[in-house]
Amino acid sequence: MTHQQRVVFVSRARQGLSFTDIQAILGNATVHNRRCDVTGMLSFTGSHFMEIMEGPDEAVTALLLAVDKDERHSGLRLVDQHAIEHRSFTGWQLLGVDRLDLADAVQALYESPAPTQAAIEALLHRLLYEQEFCGLLRA
Numbered sequence: 001m002t003h004q005q006r007v008v009f010v011s012r013a014r015q016g017l018s019f020t021d022i023q024a025i026l027g028n029a030t031v032h033n034r035r036c037d038v039t040g041m042l043s044f045t046g047s048h049f050m051e052i053m054e055g056p057d058e059a060v061t062a063l064l065l066a067v068d069k070d071e072r073h074s075g076l077r078l079v080d081q082h083a084i085e086h087r088s089f090t091g092w093q094l095l096g097v098d099r100l101d102l103a104d105a106v107q108a109l110y111e112s113p114a115p116t117q118a119a120i121e122a123l124l125h126r127l128l129y130e131q132e133f134c135g136l137l138r139a
Helices: 019-036 057-068 100-111 117-129
Strands: 004-013 039-044 048-056 073-084 095-098 135-137
Touching: 004 057, 004 100, 019 039, 019 048, 019 057, 039 117, 048 057, 048 100, 048 117, 057 073, 073 100, 073 117, 100 117
Parallel strands: 039 095
Antiparallel strands: 004 048, 004 073, 039 048, 095 135
């Protein structure tokens, strides 16, 4: 049986990224994630990215290393990583969520020297379940 994991990371977006750049990220990632059996969510706040990846341990680890090298962002910071039994994003190779309203919260998580699990979970809950989001970013 293949072990599954979930990772959550935040990073600073390169200045000047356009909506077209974000669409390209989503499009390329969707194709790649489908091949690797990875699912997840990417949120763009205008200044930061927050991403959740779920899937087989080896695939998620390899993808995280590749994403870290992407020049469209910097300072990738892993804030959570743990084994999972069930995925939260089944059917979404990469769900794109536009959450400009959470820019300050994501930045605070990024800048926190030791974010608590409760802070991470609270932000994920706001990100995924509060319906204030600006919209889905479609690839």
